[in-house]
Amino acid sequence: MRFLMRSLTGFALFAAAIGLVAWGGWRFAEVMTAKTDAPARGAAAERVFTVDIGRVALGPEQPVIAAYGEIRSWRTLELRASVAGRVVELSNHFRDGAEVAAGDLLFRIDPEDYAARVADAEAAIRVAEADLAEARQAVEVARLEERAAKNQRTLRESGLERRRTLLDRGVATRAEVEEAEMALAAMAQVVASRSQALIAAEIRIERAALQLEREQIAAADARRILAETAHRAPFDGLVSEVSVVLGGLVAANEKLGALIDPGALEAVFRVSNAEFTRLLDDDGRILHLPVEIRLNLDEKPLTAPGVIERAGAVIGAGETGRLVYARLDLSSAALLRPGDFVSVAIREPELADVARLPASAVNQGGEILLIDGEDRLRPLMVEVLRRQGDEVLVGGAPEGARYLRARAPQLGAGVRVKALDGIDGDKSEPLVSLDPDRQRRLIVYVEGAAQMPIETRDRLLEAIRSGRAPAGMVERLEARMGRSG
Template structure:
């Protein structure tokens, strides 16, 4: 009886096991058939939309600014050199590095003892020359008087000879008396010649005295000039630099003592390319007096001054390119010679140009235009100038349109974008919400709870969303897409 009960129990369990296995096999077969009979579920592809910053194309008249680097220098710079040699005395307290001097101010003096002695000797020589001239003038007067007296003697001797000749003709006189008169007349003529020679000598003495006086005057002027050269004065108001002397030093002729720089007559010299130089020429091919702005950046504090282009260099220079220009500064306050500055030159105005960010144009001169349905289209523009981070372009049929301000390799023609305008980014839209049935909600919860690869934080967040009355449509679509995969 006991054996029969155990046998029936074993048979019953075997029958149940076989039935369950058959039922399981049937379910697997039906599931496979149902799966194979279903159409494949392909996730719906969605177009990717890029958010881009856009800039409007507005044509206007713009004055381009040419930027270059230059150096400030003084147009009036004078080297102070010693005109004579000697010991430096009477040095002015302002004769130091950076000293401010005024025009005509006595800065230093070279020992004038030798120059003063030379001046006194020249004055003495001038007095001697003047005395010699006066003596020569008196001598010529005496010589002329003696000549006149000799001529009077000749007249008297001629009358005496005539009288003796008349006596001989009347047979009253003698031949000896006539001969005596003739000899006396000859002696008188000889005396006239001697007096004429004396007058000529006196006239020559006058010429020599005049020459000597002129030489004495020249020597006196030279001595005065040498004495004046012992004083070193400022030719114009300015600042001293490169001072190399002190009081008591022995200096030689033409030795450099210092340098005067006129801080109010500053100019800036800068170099531009040949292409930029061509844009600064007027219709006649001459350099325009364009306005410039000079900026000195001193640790974030900008010192600025305005001026105008004044001239250009005559030659390019060995090993140089472009053109070297000079600009005068109107009020160069705060600038010093040698400052390295930035020069901004205003070019001629350009009509009907648009200013765009430099990142909006590629190397081929193309921009991306926002077209219909906010899709991108390519347009070709002409880049006229580059102004820092911007460019000035000229193009047709772009008036009032919008272009992409910042190009990226992901953008191209035909791509749909979400424009972000300068007024501000568009307000974020509210996510679409769905009301789920209990069955659909249970399937999603079961999928999330059974997913072993999902982080616990993400699981908790998604389960919290699924427990709400309305669930974000994006979350539901993402879960169902994964469930279908």
């Protein structure tokens, strides 16, 4: 009996377990069937993205080419010793970085030996002058002797004629005539000798004059060398690369320093070939465009205006682009020095009817996203004219159109968006022109709105500075200005 009761209990528990499993399976099947047969719910609400929106403002823009280069001086003089010797005098201004004026003494080399050479040359001149005077006197004596010999010859010619006359009369003999002829011949020889002596004396004058000229040239050269022992600054400038000490021995033509003209500075920078073509006119000549030179001195940047003057003459091996030289405005370049690394902003000719957009609004293919009348994104291809750092200048964008300022992967054609804070106003509101006073007041207010997000502030300033802004935006800003005032 006990065995039967236990068997019935076990069977009852087994049946209960089977029932529970069957009930669970039935409930699971019922739920799945209900989910499958349930009518589909309504479509999920469309997601609207909040984005930063700007408006296209067309107008004239002046592109700027950014480049880097260095400052050079086109008037730099190497200070070299013209003569060898010991440095006996150094100017207090002959130091690196010192300013000197034209005519200031820089250094002096011991002049004693060179002064002695000048004295020797001057003594040689006096000797040559004495020789020349002696030669001139000798010419006078030779001329007198020649004249006397010619007179003697004339007398003997007369005597010969008398003897011949007497011979014809029978008074003189033939021997006397021959004696007179021999005397005349001897005197003729004396005349020839005196004439030769005169010619020699005259040639001696020419030689003495040439010797005097040589001595004068030697003396002038000695004086020049003596003067070169004292080296003076040929122009106002700054001294650099000084490599001499007082008492040091220097060789002829040894470099002792350099003199730089701070008023002859120019900026040398390199641009790409594409940028260089934009600096040329229709005839291929370089345009004299304005540039701005910037030298970063920690928290105090230095700027100086300039003008493009010329392009490099040759292209070095392995180099790309072109070298360009810009002349600097001396009144603003007082602190610039040769060797300074500077940034250069070149202002190109102005472009008309272009829009300045953030670089984040344009992809590599030149596409921007406009916001249409249904607040949906619509792609538009524009012509990218210039890339200016974080901005681009584009052509072909419609005036006043709203555009997406920053693209994102989830934002594409057809996506619905709304403005970040509504400051851009309704898509159909017109643009108003801002006079300078109104523009200034709006800029002051926006720049002073510390609670405004930086991106929004930059966007508002961009619209205000363009001179044309949405009417609703201007009204809201002026209303806030009134409340804050």
